[in-house]
Every structure is written in structure tokens, then in C-alpha cells.
Amino acid sequence: MRFFSDNAARIHPKVMEAIVAADQMDTAYDGDRWSKALDACLSELFGTQVEVLWVPTGTAANCLALAALCPPYGGVVCHRDSHIQNDEGGAPEFYTHGAKLMLADGEGAKLTPDTIRAVIDAIANDVHRVQPHAISITNATEYGRVYNPEEVAAIGALAKERGLGFHMDGARFANAVARLGCTPAALTWQSGVEALSFGFVKNGAMSAEALVFFKPGLADVTRRRRKRAGLLMSKGRYLAAQVLAMVENDLWIANGALANACAERLAGAAGDRLVYPVEANEVFLRATPEEAAKLRSQGFDFYDWAEGEIRLVTAWDTDAHHVAALADAIVAL
Amino acid sequence: MRFFSDNAARIHPKVMEAIVAADQMDTAYDGDRWSKALDACLSELFGTQVEVLWVPTGTAANCLALAALCPPYGGVVCHRDSHIQNDEGGAPEFYTHGAKLMLADGEGAKLTPDTIRAVIDAIANDVHRVQPHAISITNATEYGRVYNPEEVAAIGALAKERGLGFHMDGARFANAVARLGCTPAALTWQSGVEALSFGFVKNGAMSAEALVFFKPGLADVTRRRRKRAGLLMSKGRYLAAQVLAMVENDLWIANGALANACAERLAGAAGDRLVYPVEANEVFLRATPEEAAKLRSQGFDFYDWAEGEIRLVTAWDTDAHHVAALADAIVAL
Amino acid sequence: MRFFSDNAARIHPKVMEAIVAADQMDTAYDGDRWSKALDACLSELFGTQVEVLWVPTGTAANCLALAALCPPYGGVVCHRDSHIQNDEGGAPEFYTHGAKLMLADGEGAKLTPDTIRAVIDAIANDVHRVQPHAISITNATEYGRVYNPEEVAAIGALAKERGLGFHMDGARFANAVARLGCTPAALTWQSGVEALSFGFVKNGAMSAEALVFFKPGLADVTRRRRKRAGLLMSKGRYLAAQVLAMVENDLWIANGALANACAERLAGAAGDRLVYPVEANEVFLRATPEEAAKLRSQGFDFYDWAEGEIRLVTAWDTDAHHVAALADAIVAL
Amino acid sequence: MRFFSDNAARIHPKVMEAIVAADQMDTAYDGDRWSKALDACLSELFGTQVEVLWVPTGTAANCLALAALCPPYGGVVCHRDSHIQNDEGGAPEFYTHGAKLMLADGEGAKLTPDTIRAVIDAIANDVHRVQPHAISITNATEYGRVYNPEEVAAIGALAKERGLGFHMDGARFANAVARLGCTPAALTWQSGVEALSFGFVKNGAMSAEALVFFKPGLADVTRRRRKRAGLLMSKGRYLAAQVLAMVENDLWIANGALANACAERLAGAAGDRLVYPVEANEVFLRATPEEAAKLRSQGFDFYDWAEGEIRLVTAWDTDAHHVAALADAIVAL
Structure with a gap:
């Protein structure tokens, strides 16, 4: 019974059907009819004109976005527990040609205008210091917390005030929107977000994420960077x-709602053990090594997050019986 | 009737079956049972112990190989008409952090020891000149020519003599082997090749190429680079x-043999129009703009390679009726 | 009366004499007799065979050393208040092609084995996390503290145990050695240091630092990197x-001793105001904005380090009357 | 008697005087009064408002200019015998983060609109091909030829038409202007040049070149890149x-005129041996190995450029008796 990660979930049957249906000869790269339909499809979803690039991984989506928003000699403010800092093997530095991640604090891996200001206000504007050029947040966060539209907008306002780009890592954007019940627009461009890594792989897709640009002028250069990074798949139609x-x-x-519901069920059982409020599809709870071992002996697989802390992740295909x-x-521990 | 490129071909039914069959939850990234079977599978094919990484594109395979063989301050000798020089949007420079491609000549996009020596012997060994660190050849070449094992071995011997790494871009390796009737071993490690980009996407796969290392010690670092490039797919099992x-x-x-046979049929019809001998699945032939237009008016799609020259490419799924x-x-022109 | 920085100090007369004496035609770059004498000169000073490259700035020396010790996909452990992190405009990331600085703590900008372990032990050894490849310390530190040979050796032992490179930023190495009264050898290679940025510019030179390699095999590649960075001066003899x-x-x-003595004199006057013990040529002291203004009104120039904290820096040419x-x-405040 | 290179020439006495006169404490980096006077000084010389950065080498000047004019995914058209291609150890690729040098032809290392068009017109504007973003010419060229203002303007017009940046490597700009008798303005901004590497080191300076920006908006970012490259000297006043x-x-x-006159004298003696017309301070002449050996036996030092070809370089301090x-x-050969 696997609660290890949503990374390895199965493909939704409708997605598999779509892959099979795309098995027709068409133009290579992104000249095919499916790729060409992306802009319109997501423009409708977001209620504004967007430009969209498919990419095969979330890391690629994030780092192409950062490269679009930050020059090699600049910096990107992010949470010190963010995925781009800790889980992408240096990809942000690779794609940006060495921009510096500037680590800020915040509860539940959430940045706030205050924690961002604490970082950037300490940086003298001279050539000796790397200057901030962008802010990147993750929604839902690495600890399963969500930013609501007001929180995003507050950061967006700060970004605008300081002339900083604004990126959202939405590997679990679906979980955030499902939780909040807001529009995708409210959580992104209406709150100042300029580029979104819209994740699908954790949520039922096989190998496709969408890099969505709300700010005009970034997509064309990014198409060149996507090619230069070896990410321009010959048969983009399948993505x-x-x-x-x-x-x-x-x-x-x-x-997203399915995965959230499973996590909520677990949260209800966890009670005081919860490290963070459960707002998406991740549950962090306190468990001694003995307790963790006991759960494992019952057939549950999960990640040891930190000492005395385990992480349970649900996905769209998590079995309800397993959750129960x-x-x-957990209750029996 | 599409003779434009093999890039956009359909997926072979057995490959699609395999994709569907892999739709089970397993470990993420490359920890799953399919990914773990790759080394053994390709070691058997090549008759020696190899290490294999799946990657989603041929450009990624090529450039990860180059980064493994050449430092940022070094150079890679390649043909001036090679894919890495002309068709990868600067990916070699991106992955190697700025290594220089050193352009050599050769008929049909084939390098020879002589044309390689003409480049590297002209480079004084001082700090002012970028020094060569690797050789990269394409087999079959960008003009549909093949290197036989003896030709590869001659370059391999030069590489060894000069202490240079040796990479083969095998986007159409299948076509070359099918043509030559030799073993995959003879065309690679037995002839000095250290890293092979083994192409499948043009040949029936959807989104997977294999980067094969014959030289020990290169794979582990490359796994880090693959991650750092945003190429480590969450669900590697599908690749x-x-x-x-x-x-x-x-x-x-x-x-590969199917595609070659189609090309051979076209070559037979082309006669004196052929620009290069047809040895794989590409046919370059002389045609005036009027002739090209005439073919197009009959429903044939292809690439205008150069002035008075068109390129016809066949694939595993090219329709025999279309070929006929x-x-x-062509005969009727 | 300038206590702002040692960066802008004058050139020692003997150095200017040497510059003038070098004004003879000789071979360009580093083929001249002066450049060729460096290895022997510094090998004698350090009591072991070293290889030496002149470079025009301390930033260049540091970053060439880091590039020699850490690959693009790796990380360098350094203090969060180190010069490479805060004052080099992203040069470490530029020279290393995007290696990550891993920020550790420690009093007075000094790392310890414990603070280093706190950083590196938290990094899982998988491809998702950037792995540490080197440690860099500054001696004397950015807060005017010194590591003694035992402290360096403890870090050196950790570096060896973990297979990490070990670099010392010695922009103020002279001040450290002068303070400690130890041999240069004891503070470097005998304690595990593999590369030293040996600073002269703050200490009487005009434009020359020495990058000293104790570990064989690093200098040759670094000569190529020095050229590639545009640092290979045509007339190296002057450096x-x-x-x-x-x-x-x-x-x-x-x-170094002259500068230290001035700082010690100021430290004696500062008493309880001292933020750190004064061990080299920098004095950090608590002063209200009003007190700082009062000192400035008396003609003293210095740097406002932080709120309620000023930094006084002395140099070899600091006027004893100014110090008095x-x-x-300060006493009169 | 040294005719090997102008790189190693002595410092002009007035320059040495200026260095000694600058030996006063002032603000570090480029905040001093000398550095601050550069913009005005060179704006007057060029008859227009320019922004100037000192840098310690010509390679650094060139590559900072290229980085200002070309993104990492772009290309720079230059002559295949240019210094940036052959003599800078890969620095252009380092500074630009992997831009591609696009090699064009032309007699005497001179580009023409035609030879540039031959390169760029062959590049399809798609993501698979690196696109040109800038042109770089050298004046006087690596073969001692000069572009006159009309020739520069013709290239400048092409650059403007195609939206390409335009850089001039002026390591021997003085020799070109001295030869042509034109204004510095006519040879640069009035002909479309946006950035000039204005060389002094080969012409009497010790360690300072001026990077001159005619196009607004490039200098500020370049100041950051200069710092990031470890080129921001602490004591900029000496440069x-x-x-x-x-x-x-x-x-x-x-x-420049002095050096040219020496070369002209040699050219007069060389007669039919000349490979190129002598227009600056370099003389390329045909000489058999035996003839070269004979000259060396008489005490002349020079560079063997190619088989049967030697290079003689004069400088401002070349001894007239040596020239005679x-x-x-040569006549006696």
C-alpha cells in the first residue's frame, strides 16, 4: 500500500486513451494539431490569453521559467525548503547559468511578503551582491500547504513593486485549486503570477507538464531554451x-480533489500527530521509529521525512481501502 | 504521403503495448523494474557490460554524452554538417558549458582520420587555443551514409592515440546496422566507441532513446547531469x-530494415539524380524547383534540403504503396 | 582618515620598485622570468612543492580554485557570511558553471567540523540533491577572526574523510599568519588545504594575488580556465x-603585522564595544548612529556594517597618528 | 631583436608616470577619481556620449562585449581567423554561456557584407538552428589589414538591417586609426559599431584596456558581469x-603611428614576399624554413605563422636600428 509519493502514480485511463488516439502521423516537434491546440485550451481555462509549452518534467518547467525571469547574474527568492532548492539536482543553476537561489523562511514552506523582504532588503544594491530578479513560490507547497489568492496577490504586489518576476511551481496546482475552490485565474495571473509550472504528471498524466506564460514575450525565447535543453520531443503530440x-x-x-480527499481522511485519523495542517495531498505526521516500523510491517510504504516525522502522499489513484x-x-498506534 | 522526416512516425504496436503494460504503480524515476532491466538487456545486445540511461530525446542523449567526454574548456571534433552542430539549437554548448565544436570535412557527412587530423593537427597545444577532447560521429550520417566497422575503428584508433573521447550519434543506428549486417558490438565498442546515443524515436518508439556507455565511470556522473537537466522523468518505466x-x-x-528497404526502392528510381549513395533511410536527390513542385502536387511531402536538392526520408511505417x-x-519526372 | 577598507591601500614602495624594474621586454603571458620564478619562490615559503598562478583579483583566485575543486553539479560548503557568498557578485557560480554554495554557520564567520557536518549530513546521497564536493574557509575571516592550525586541520581531516576538496580564501592570509606566528605550511597544506588564494592586494601590492595549489594536478587545468576567463594578462611579469x-x-x-598592530590599538580603545575579538586587521564595534556620525564628523571614514555596528579596517599603510x-x-564617545 | 609580438612591449614612460602618480589612497574598485574621469575623457575623444569600463585584458573586453550583445542561445558572426575564435581559449563561450561563433570568410581576416550574408542567410529561422545575434570584426585585423570607415559602415548597415549587435575588437584600433587618418568616431559609432574593445596594452599600457559602449543600456549590466568574472580590480585607479x-x-x-612606421619599413624591404598588404603593425611574409633560420641566426625573433610564412610584429617601442x-x-635573403 503505497503512500510514498504521487510521482509514481498510474496514468488516468482517459489520458492513456488520448495517447493512443494521438498515434497518427503528424508534424514533428510542436507543429502538430494537439500542440497547436494548447494555447487556446489553457487560455480558456485561465480566462486570459496565455502561451503554453509542454515539457516532460516539472523540473524542466520550473527551470525554464526561472531562466525566463532571471539573468545569470541575478537571484531568485525561494523558500529554503522549496523543490527548486532541494530536489532538482542543481537544475535551476544549470538553466539560469548560475543564478543564485536566495533562501527565505516561512511556515509550512510558504513565503510571505515579510520573509521575502527580510531577504531582499538586506541586499545592498551594488555590483558585489547578487541582486534579486524573481520570486518563486510553490502551490501547494512542499509541506502540503496552500496559498490562497490573497496570499499570492500580496507576494505579487511586492514582486511588482520591486520589479521582480513571479513564478509559481504548480506541481500540485490541481490540489491547491481543488482545495480552495477558486478559479485558476484568481490563483495566478490575477494575483501577479507571470509563469506557472502546471503539473499533470503527479495527477494522472504520463510525461507532460505545461509551462504557462501569462506575461507576454517570454514564450518565444523559452522555446529556444527548451530546444537547447534537449527537451523538444520529436513527437510532441503525445505530450x-x-x-x-x-x-x-x-x-x-x-x-486533485480525489487525492485531497484521501489526505483529509488520513489527517482526520492523525489528530495531534500532524506537523502541518493538511490542505492538499500530503500528510506529515510525527511518528517514532518504532511506530513507523509498525506501519511498515502492516504493508504501508512511505517516506521518512525527518527524525520522528513521516510523510504520507496520496494521489488520484490511491485506493480508498488502503486509505481506510x-x-x-494510525489511530491504533 | 509523407517523406518529410522519420521524426514524426507512428509508434510501433508492440511499443504501445509495452507502454500500456507498464501502467502499474512502481518506484519513481529509474528505480522501477523496467529501468533496472536496461543494463542487462543492452549488455546482452552488445555482448559486453554496458550502462544505460533512458532519455527523452536524441539531442539530450548526444549532449549528455558530450558533457561526459569533454570539459567546458575543451572541444569536440564533428562534421560541419552534423546534427549536433546544425540541428540542436546550441544544446552541445549548453550541456558542456561552452565547449567548442570543431568542424571537420568529409564526404556524405562522414569524418575520416584524415579530415579529423586536418583539424586537430592545426591546433597548437597552448592555453590560447581550445584543445580537442572528443570526436563525435553520426552513424548513419545526416546524409544517409554509413560508416562500416573498419571506418569506425580507424577513427577509434586515432581517438585512442590522441587521448580523445569517442561518441557515436546513433539516431539511425538501427538503419546502419541493418544495412551493414554487422553486430552492434562491431560498430561500437569493438571499434573504440565509448558512448552511443542509441535512437529509437525515429524507429518506432514514442519518447525514449538509450544513452549507452561502453566506457566505465561515465554513467554515474551522467545520471546527475540528467537530473540537473530536468530530464529525469518521474515515471521512467514508460521510457x-x-x-x-x-x-x-x-x-x-x-x-530499420523496413525503412532502409523503402529508401532503396526510391534510390533505384532516382538513378542519376542521387546526391549520395543510399545506404540507410534517407534519399537526397537533385530536383529543380519545378520538379519538386510537381511531386508535391501529386501529394508527396518532403524537405527542400538545398537549392536544387530535396530530401526524402522513410521510416518503419512508410506505406509501401506510397513508396511505389x-x-x-520520380521516374516520370 | 580612512578606515573604510584595506582594498584601496597604497602600493608598498618595494612593490612599486619591482614593477618599474620589470619594465623590460620579455616573453608575454606567463613565460617571462618573473612568472617562472613563482613556483620556486612560493615552494620555498611553504616548504613543499607548490604550483602558483598569478591572478589580478582575489575573486578570480577564489573562483578558479572552486572550479578546480567542484564540478558544475556539485556544491561548496562555506560560511553564510563568507566573501564568496556575499561579495563576489555570483562569480563562484559563474566559474563553476552553477555549483551551489551550501551555507553553514559558525561564530565570527568561522566554520567548524560540527557546523559543516550539520550541512552535509542533512543531504541525502541521491541525484535529487546537489552533493558537496568542497569546503571553503576564509582565514582571517570576514569578521577578522583567525583559524589556528589545529582548527584548520580539524576541518581538513573532515574534508579528507568525506572526500571533499579544501580551499582557503587567504585575502588576509598575511594577517592570520602574522597573528598566529605559525608557519604558512602549518596553516595550509600541513592541515589539509589543497588550494590557497594568497592575497597581496590588500597588503601592499597593486594588482596581483597568487593562487597556490598544494594538491598536484589542479594547476594545469586552471591555467586553461584562467585564460578562458580573460585573466591571462599579456604582461604577466608585472604581476x-x-x-x-x-x-x-x-x-x-x-x-600584515603592521595592519594587525593598528587594529589591536583600536581594539584596546573599544573595550566592551567589540563585537568580535580582534585577531587581524578588522575591528567591528557597536556604535549608535549618533556615535558613528560623531566619529565621521571628526574626519574618520568607515563602513556601517549593520544596524548599530561599524567596521574599521586597517592596512599596512594606516597612519599611526590616525589610529591614535x-x-x-572611540574612548571619548 | 624581438619582432615576436606587441603583447610584451614595454610601458610608455608617461603611462608609468601616471601609475606612480595614482599611488594615493582613494575609493576602491571604480569609485576613484581616475575611473570616474573615463567616461568624459573618451566621450570627448569619440565626440559622443560613451560609457567606459576598464578591464585588464583584451580577451575580457571582447567577451564582455559579446555577452552584452548575444544571449546564451545565440550566435556571433566572426571571421574564421579571428582572435575570439582562435586565441581566447574559449572565453567567448564562457562569457556568453555557450553562444556559438559562426565562422565567415574574407580576405586578410576581413569580413564583408557578402561573406556575412553567406553565413546568416543559410540559417533557417527555426528553433533547431542557433540564430545570429551579433557581428564581431577586428580592426586592424589579425593579418594587419584595416577596415576603412566605409567598410565598417557597410557591415554596420547590414547589422542594423538584420537586428544584429555590432562589436569591434580594437586590440590594434590605434594602428588602424593612425593608418587611416580618420576620426575614431568615423570608424566606430558613426559606422554602426555598438561596442569597442579599445586596446592599450599592445600600445604602451601595462594592464588596461577600455571597453567602450556607444549603445546605451549595455554598460550597467556589463559592470555586473565584470564583477562576476572576477575582473573588478580593487584598485581600479591604476588601470x-x-x-x-x-x-x-x-x-x-x-x-600606433610609430609601430606602423616600423612595419611599413619592413614591408618596403619585403617586396614580393608579402602575404598581405601591410596596413598596420604586422608583416606576414613568405620565407622558407631555411630563410627563417637564417634570420633567427642573425638575432631576430618572430613567429612561424604557417608553413613557409612568418609573422613580424612591431610595437611603439621597437628599436629603429633593429628595424633597419x-x-x-630580409633584402639580403
């Missing part, structure tokens, strides 16, 4: 088809 | 399954 | 001559 | 003072 299948009929948000069993097991 | 399906039952070579029709049309 | 003049007759240590006057003024 | 001394009283052009002796020796 585009996944994104289209996820967006059509709101599959993305339905799947795990909830019981 | 590994493609490679396995292509290699099992010799599908790769059967498909095109052959007739 | 080499400065280093030779500083080392001959122990001018470097005599100058400033000491009196 | 600025050299530039000021060279420009005041037209020392730069007087020195060499001229006689």
Missing part, C-alpha cells in the same frame, strides 16, 4: 494530448 | 519499457 | 614581480 | 590612470 485530456472535462481538478486501512492503523 | 520492447525480438533492427507511387513519380 | 617583491624579505608578513586619533575618539 | 595617460596628448595614436637591420636582412 500535448495528455495535457488536453487532463484539462478537458476538468479531469485535472477532479483528480492506514487511517485505522 | 524503459519502450526501449525493452524495441530490443526484444530485434524489433529495432527489423524496423513516389518511385514512379 | 609576478609584485608577488616576488612581497614574498622576498618577508614583506608580506611584515605588512581614532582610538582617542 | 584608469593608464587609459587616461594614453588618451591625453594623443599618446595612443602617436604610438631586419629590413637589410
Whole structure:
């Protein structure tokens, strides 16, 4: 019974159908009819004109966005527990040609205008110091917390005031929107976000994420960077088809809600053990090594996050029986 | 009737089956059972112990290999008409952090020891000149020519003598082996090749190429670079399954032979129009703009390679009727 | 009366004499007799065979050393208040092609084995995390503290145990050695240091630092990187001559001692105001904005380090009368 | 008797005086009075408002200019025998983060609109091909030829038409202006040049070149890149003072004329042996190995450029007696 990660989840049947349906000869790269449909599809979803590039991984989406927003000699403010800092093997530095990640604090891996200011206001504006050029937040965060539109907008206002780019790592954007019940627009461009890594791989797709640009002028250069990074797949139609299948009929948000519901069920069982409020599809809870071992002996697989702390992750395809069993097991600890 | 490129070909049914069959939860990244089977599968094919990384594009395979063989301050000797020089949007420079491609000549995009020596012997060994660190050849070449094992071995011997790394871009390796009837071993490590970009995407796969290291010690660092480049797919099993399906039952070579046969048929029709001998799945022939327009008006799609020159590419799924029709049309010109 | 920085100090007369004496035609770059004498000169000083490259700035020396010790996908552990992190405008990331600085704590900008372990032990050894490849310390530190040989050796032992490179930023190495009264050998290679940025510019030279490699095999590649960075001066003799003049007759240590003595005098006057013990040529002291203004009104120039904290820096050429006057003024606050 | 290179020439006495005169404490980096005087000094010389950065080498000047004009994913058209391609150890690729040098032809290392168009018109504007972003020419060229203002303007017009940046490597700008008798303005901004590497080191300075920006908006970012490259010298006043001394009283052009006159004298003696017309301070002449050996046996030092070809370089301090002796020796061959 796997609560290790949403990374390895299965493909949603509708996505697999779409992949099979795309198995027709068409133009290579992103000249095919599926790829060409992406801009319109996501423009409708976001209620504004956007430009969209498919990419095969979330790391690629994030780092292409950062490269679009920050020059090699600049810096990107992010949370010290963010994915771009800790889990991308140096990809942000690779794609930006050495920009510096500037680590800020915040509860539950959430930045606030205050924690951002604490970092950037300490930087003298001279050539000796790397200057901030962008802010990157993750929604839902690495600890399963969500920023609501007001919180995003507050950071967006700060970004605008200081002339900083604003990126959202939305590997779990679906979980955030499902939780908040807001529009995708409210959580992004209406709050100042300029580029979104819109994640699908954790949520039912096989190999496609969408890099969404709300700010004009960034997509064309990024297409060149995508090619230069070896990310321009010959048969882009198979990626585009996944994104289209996820967006059509709101599959993305339905799947996000499914995963959230499983996590909520676990949260209910965890009670005082919870390290963070559960707002998306991740549950961090306190458990001694003995308790963790006991859960494992019952067939549950999960990640040891830190000393005395374990992480449970649910996905769109998490089995409800497994969730019930795990909830019981936690209560029984 | 599409003779534009093999890049956009369909997926072989056995590969699609393998993708569907891999739709089970397993460990993320490359910890799954399919990914773990790659080393053994390709070691058997090559008759020696190899290390294999799946990657989503041929450009990524090539450039990870170059980064493994050449430091940022070094150079890679390649043909001036090579894919890495002309068709990868600067990816070699990106992955190597600015190594210089050193352009050599050779008929049909084939390097020879002589043309390589003409480049490297002119470079004084001082700090003012970028020094060569590796050689990269393409087999079959960008003009549909093949290097036989003896030709590869001659370059391999030069590489060894000068202490240079040796990479083969095998985007159409299947076509070369199918043509030559030699073993994959003879064309690679037995002839000095240290790293091979083993292409499947043009040959029936959807999104997986195999980067094969014959030289020990390169794979581990490359796994870090693959991650750092945003190429480490969450669900690697879908890529590994493609490679396995292509290699099992010799599908790769059967498909290569199919494509070659179509090209050979066209070559027979082309006669004196041929720019290069046809040895793989590409046919370059002389055609005036009027002749090209005439072919197009009959429903044939292809690439205008240069003035008075068109390129026809066949693939594993090229329709035999289309080939026959095109052959007739060429004869009728 | 300038206590702002040692960066802008004058050139020692013996150094200027050496520059003038080098004004003869000789071979360009580093083929001249002065450049060629550097290895022997510094090998004698350090009591072991070293390889030496002149470079025009301390930032260049540091970053060439880091590039020699850390690959693009690796990390360098350094203090969060170190010069490489805060004052080099992103040069470490530029020279290393995007290696990550891993920020550790420690009193007075001094790392300890414990603070280093706190950083590196938290890094899982997988491809998702950037792995540490080197440690860099500054001696004397950015807060005017010194590491003694035992402290350096403890870090050196950790570096060896973990397979990490070990670099010392010695922009104020002279001040450290002058303070400690130890041999240069004890503070470097005998304690595990593999590369030293040996600073002269703050200590009487005009434009020359020495990058000293104790570990064989690093210098040759670094010569290529120095050229590639545009740092290979045509007339290297003028740089080499400065280093030779500083080392001959122990001018470097005599100058370091002069600067230290001035700082010690100020420290004596500062009493409880001292933020850190004064061990080199920098004095950090608590002063209200009003007190700082009062000192400035008396003609003293210095740096506002932080709120309620000022920094006074002395140099080899600091006027003893100025020091006495400033000491009196501090006492009078 | 040294005709090997102008790189190793002595320092002009007025420059040395200026260095000694700058030996006063002032603000570090480029905040001193000498550095601050550069913009005005060179704006007057060029008859327009320019922004100037001192840098310690010509390679640094060139590559900072290229980085200002070309993004990492772009290309720079230059001559295949240019210094940036052959003699800077990969510095252009380092500074630009991997931009591609696009090699064009032209007699005497001179580009023409036609040879540039031959390169750029062959590049399809798609993401697979690196796109040109800038043109770089050298004046006087690596073969001692000069572009006159009309020739520069023709290239400048092409650059403007195609939206390309335009850089001039002026390591021997003084020799070109001295030869042409035109204004510095005519040869640069009035002909479309946006950035000039104005060389002084080969012409009487010790360690200072001036990077001159005619196009607004490039200098500020370049100041950050200069710092990030470890090129921001602590004591910039010593570099600025050299530039000021060279420009005041037209020392730069007087020195250029001196070097040219020596070369002209040699050219007169060389007659039919000349490979290129002699227009600056370099003389390429045909000489068999035996003839070269004979000249060397008479005490002349020079560079073997290619088989049967030697290079003689004169400088501002070349001894007239040496020139006369060499001229006689050439005639006597």
C-alpha cells in the first residue's frame, strides 16, 4: 500500500486513451494539431490569453521559467525548503547559468511578503551582491500547504513593486485549486503570477507538464531554451494530448480533489500527530521509529521525512481501502 | 504521403503495448523494474557490460554524452554538417558549458582520420587555443551514409592515440546496422566507441532513446547531469519499457530494415539524380524547383534540403504503396 | 582618515620598485622570468612543492580554485557570511558553471567540523540533491577572526574523510599568519588545504594575488580556465614581480603585522564595544548612529556594517597618528 | 631583436608616470577619481556620449562585449581567423554561456557584407538552428589589414538591417586609426559599431584596456558581469590612470603611428614576399624554413605563422636600428 509519493502514480485511463488516439502521423516537434491546440485550451481555462509549452518534467518547467525571469547574474527568492532548492539536482543553476537561489523562511514552506523582504532588503544594491530578479513560490507547497489568492496577490504586489518576476511551481496546482475552490485565474495571473509550472504528471498524466506564460514575450525565447535543453520531443503530440485530456472535462481538478480527499481522511485519523495542517495531498505526521516500523510491517510504504516525522502522499489513484486501512492503523498506534 | 522526416512516425504496436503494460504503480524515476532491466538487456545486445540511461530525446542523449567526454574548456571534433552542430539549437554548448565544436570535412557527412587530423593537427597545444577532447560521429550520417566497422575503428584508433573521447550519434543506428549486417558490438565498442546515443524515436518508439556507455565511470556522473537537466522523468518505466520492447525480438533492427528497404526502392528510381549513395533511410536527390513542385502536387511531402536538392526520408511505417507511387513519380519526372 | 577598507591601500614602495624594474621586454603571458620564478619562490615559503598562478583579483583566485575543486553539479560548503557568498557578485557560480554554495554557520564567520557536518549530513546521497564536493574557509575571516592550525586541520581531516576538496580564501592570509606566528605550511597544506588564494592586494601590492595549489594536478587545468576567463594578462611579469617583491624579505608578513598592530590599538580603545575579538586587521564595534556620525564628523571614514555596528579596517599603510586619533575618539564617545 | 609580438612591449614612460602618480589612497574598485574621469575623457575623444569600463585584458573586453550583445542561445558572426575564435581559449563561450561563433570568410581576416550574408542567410529561422545575434570584426585585423570607415559602415548597415549587435575588437584600433587618418568616431559609432574593445596594452599600457559602449543600456549590466568574472580590480585607479595617460596628448595614436612606421619599413624591404598588404603593425611574409633560420641566426625573433610564412610584429617601442637591420636582412635573403 503505497503512500510514498504521487510521482509514481498510474496514468488516468482517459489520458492513456488520448495517447493512443494521438498515434497518427503528424508534424514533428510542436507543429502538430494537439500542440497547436494548447494555447487556446489553457487560455480558456485561465480566462486570459496565455502561451503554453509542454515539457516532460516539472523540473524542466520550473527551470525554464526561472531562466525566463532571471539573468545569470541575478537571484531568485525561494523558500529554503522549496523543490527548486532541494530536489532538482542543481537544475535551476544549470538553466539560469548560475543564478543564485536566495533562501527565505516561512511556515509550512510558504513565503510571505515579510520573509521575502527580510531577504531582499538586506541586499545592498551594488555590483558585489547578487541582486534579486524573481520570486518563486510553490502551490501547494512542499509541506502540503496552500496559498490562497490573497496570499499570492500580496507576494505579487511586492514582486511588482520591486520589479521582480513571479513564478509559481504548480506541481500540485490541481490540489491547491481543488482545495480552495477558486478559479485558476484568481490563483495566478490575477494575483501577479507571470509563469506557472502546471503539473499533470503527479495527477494522472504520463510525461507532460505545461509551462504557462501569462506575461507576454517570454514564450518565444523559452522555446529556444527548451530546444537547447534537449527537451523538444520529436513527437510532441503525445505530450500535448495528455495535457488536453487532463484539462478537458476538468479531469485535472477532479483528480486533485480525489487525492485531497484521501489526505483529509488520513489527517482526520492523525489528530495531534500532524506537523502541518493538511490542505492538499500530503500528510506529515510525527511518528517514532518504532511506530513507523509498525506501519511498515502492516504493508504501508512511505517516506521518512525527518527524525520522528513521516510523510504520507496520496494521489488520484490511491485506493480508498488502503486509505481506510492506514487511517485505522494510525489511530491504533 | 509523407517523406518529410522519420521524426514524426507512428509508434510501433508492440511499443504501445509495452507502454500500456507498464501502467502499474512502481518506484519513481529509474528505480522501477523496467529501468533496472536496461543494463542487462543492452549488455546482452552488445555482448559486453554496458550502462544505460533512458532519455527523452536524441539531442539530450548526444549532449549528455558530450558533457561526459569533454570539459567546458575543451572541444569536440564533428562534421560541419552534423546534427549536433546544425540541428540542436546550441544544446552541445549548453550541456558542456561552452565547449567548442570543431568542424571537420568529409564526404556524405562522414569524418575520416584524415579530415579529423586536418583539424586537430592545426591546433597548437597552448592555453590560447581550445584543445580537442572528443570526436563525435553520426552513424548513419545526416546524409544517409554509413560508416562500416573498419571506418569506425580507424577513427577509434586515432581517438585512442590522441587521448580523445569517442561518441557515436546513433539516431539511425538501427538503419546502419541493418544495412551493414554487422553486430552492434562491431560498430561500437569493438571499434573504440565509448558512448552511443542509441535512437529509437525515429524507429518506432514514442519518447525514449538509450544513452549507452561502453566506457566505465561515465554513467554515474551522467545520471546527475540528467537530473540537473530536468530530464529525469518521474515515471521512467514508460521510457524503459519502450526501449525493452524495441530490443526484444530485434524489433529495432527489423524496423530499420523496413525503412532502409523503402529508401532503396526510391534510390533505384532516382538513378542519376542521387546526391549520395543510399545506404540507410534517407534519399537526397537533385530536383529543380519545378520538379519538386510537381511531386508535391501529386501529394508527396518532403524537405527542400538545398537549392536544387530535396530530401526524402522513410521510416518503419512508410506505406509501401506510397513508396511505389513516389518511385514512379520520380521516374516520370 | 580612512578606515573604510584595506582594498584601496597604497602600493608598498618595494612593490612599486619591482614593477618599474620589470619594465623590460620579455616573453608575454606567463613565460617571462618573473612568472617562472613563482613556483620556486612560493615552494620555498611553504616548504613543499607548490604550483602558483598569478591572478589580478582575489575573486578570480577564489573562483578558479572552486572550479578546480567542484564540478558544475556539485556544491561548496562555506560560511553564510563568507566573501564568496556575499561579495563576489555570483562569480563562484559563474566559474563553476552553477555549483551551489551550501551555507553553514559558525561564530565570527568561522566554520567548524560540527557546523559543516550539520550541512552535509542533512543531504541525502541521491541525484535529487546537489552533493558537496568542497569546503571553503576564509582565514582571517570576514569578521577578522583567525583559524589556528589545529582548527584548520580539524576541518581538513573532515574534508579528507568525506572526500571533499579544501580551499582557503587567504585575502588576509598575511594577517592570520602574522597573528598566529605559525608557519604558512602549518596553516595550509600541513592541515589539509589543497588550494590557497594568497592575497597581496590588500597588503601592499597593486594588482596581483597568487593562487597556490598544494594538491598536484589542479594547476594545469586552471591555467586553461584562467585564460578562458580573460585573466591571462599579456604582461604577466608585472604581476609576478609584485608577488616576488612581497614574498622576498618577508614583506608580506611584515605588512600584515603592521595592519594587525593598528587594529589591536583600536581594539584596546573599544573595550566592551567589540563585537568580535580582534585577531587581524578588522575591528567591528557597536556604535549608535549618533556615535558613528560623531566619529565621521571628526574626519574618520568607515563602513556601517549593520544596524548599530561599524567596521574599521586597517592596512599596512594606516597612519599611526590616525589610529591614535581614532582610538582617542572611540574612548571619548 | 624581438619582432615576436606587441603583447610584451614595454610601458610608455608617461603611462608609468601616471601609475606612480595614482599611488594615493582613494575609493576602491571604480569609485576613484581616475575611473570616474573615463567616461568624459573618451566621450570627448569619440565626440559622443560613451560609457567606459576598464578591464585588464583584451580577451575580457571582447567577451564582455559579446555577452552584452548575444544571449546564451545565440550566435556571433566572426571571421574564421579571428582572435575570439582562435586565441581566447574559449572565453567567448564562457562569457556568453555557450553562444556559438559562426565562422565567415574574407580576405586578410576581413569580413564583408557578402561573406556575412553567406553565413546568416543559410540559417533557417527555426528553433533547431542557433540564430545570429551579433557581428564581431577586428580592426586592424589579425593579418594587419584595416577596415576603412566605409567598410565598417557597410557591415554596420547590414547589422542594423538584420537586428544584429555590432562589436569591434580594437586590440590594434590605434594602428588602424593612425593608418587611416580618420576620426575614431568615423570608424566606430558613426559606422554602426555598438561596442569597442579599445586596446592599450599592445600600445604602451601595462594592464588596461577600455571597453567602450556607444549603445546605451549595455554598460550597467556589463559592470555586473565584470564583477562576476572576477575582473573588478580593487584598485581600479591604476588601470584608469593608464587609459587616461594614453588618451591625453594623443599618446595612443602617436604610438600606433610609430609601430606602423616600423612595419611599413619592413614591408618596403619585403617586396614580393608579402602575404598581405601591410596596413598596420604586422608583416606576414613568405620565407622558407631555411630563410627563417637564417634570420633567427642573425638575432631576430618572430613567429612561424604557417608553413613557409612568418609573422613580424612591431610595437611603439621597437628599436629603429633593429628595424633597419631586419629590413637589410630580409633584402639580403
